[in-house]
Amino acid sequence: MARERTRDDARGSAAPARRASDRGKYGRLSRERVLTAALELVDREGLSALSMRRLGAELGVEAMALYRYAEGKDALLDGLVEALYLELEERLSAGEPADDGWREGLHRVARATYDVCLAHPQAVPLLATRMLAVPLARRPLAVLKDHERVLGLLRRSGLDEAGTAAAFRAFTAWLLGYVEVELRPVVDNPDEPDPAFRLGLHRMPAQDLPTLRETAPALAEPGGPEGLSAGLDVLLDRFTGPDRPAPPRR
Template sequence: MSGEPSASRRERLTRERVLRAALAVADAEGLAALSMRRVAVELGVETMALYRYTESKDDLLDGLVETLFLEVEERLSDARRAIGAEQPEGAAVGLPELRDALHGIARELYRVAVEHPNVISLCASRPLTVPLARRPPAVLRVHERLLALFRAAGLDDDAALRIYRAFISWVLGYVVVDLRAVVDDPDEPDPAFRLGLHRLPARDFPTLRAYGPALAERGGEEQLIAGLDALLTALGPDTAA
């Protein structure tokens, strides 16, 4: 071996490369393992070389949120092109089309979350730590897409904001809860011990113990959509399925 770095490691650093490397580390090892030094090792560079592209660990975490939302936007754009559904800006949207569009956004958010379960909790927490105007454009585009859809569907401002808040809260909340860690010992073959139910006193938590095996299963996309439709129905007849 020549000892020279591989072609991929000789590739010029960019912010995108740094964030993709950070995402790979978090996916494989969890957020606890993520650090500037660990990302530098992943890229085969000195740690100080990263600070040109991400100034701190907090900036790195915000960058992961940006990367995930970019994935969501790319998937939504690809899906619309695949069915020839690109519409002129400001074109009217019927209520059935609005519902279908909301389903599509929810599903793509969920699918990205399933691919990056170690990171998705950041999407519910990190944006809340910075003012709206300082959030990454990739994060803002999803919100812009939603509000533009509501306007195109002819909803008044009160209805648009009501549904917007309900949609964001339900989808992000569902995703975080559905992908939470439940298994206590993945290597344990016995289901009860695998879930750690023996750690829950039967006298204090009988119902939680009974539901434990079911809680370990993901609800999946269909329960996500069922809950979303229930919300739309409850928010008013104009948005019902």
């Protein structure tokens, strides 16, 4: 009994040869081609559309062929994170300003990361999930290089190891959190003309949530890069200032 075929039968069974050469547009597979296609697919249809079979089809290849370039699905997702950081590195080295101060450097990194994330919103959840799943030393090399860059900039501010670590955590937390909050959808029904309905305010109990309802329109406005750098500045002041350990509250 014949199993259902897709690629071959569709072309007719009389065609004799050249079975594998109509694969992807450019000959053989490669890790880069796999990751690029994966990121494109995620950008286009979201994370849930990314499966080994689907990605294989996208590349004109069976699912198992991908296992030569990523050990499994999880490794593929880590590869996507890597791809994001490679894109970040690209943007950062493009038009690199000879050498400004450490503070400007950190703002540049933050802004570039922000831009990359907004360019691939569907992939951003990976930054949360995979980074929580993979210990520091096992993160993709591009990620570690980014860490190295940020840590180097922070050290140039005169911090010791402990202070650098604390400032690094603050930098990373703010950047990551800001991007995630920026990408949270607040509009419920974009096609609705009435602003209140567009926000879906009718779903919120009016008596329990008065402030939320009145603030919702303002929450629909994005924070933008200005908000990012404003918060970053005060955090850097705080975590690279002279009074290193936090004065205990209360």
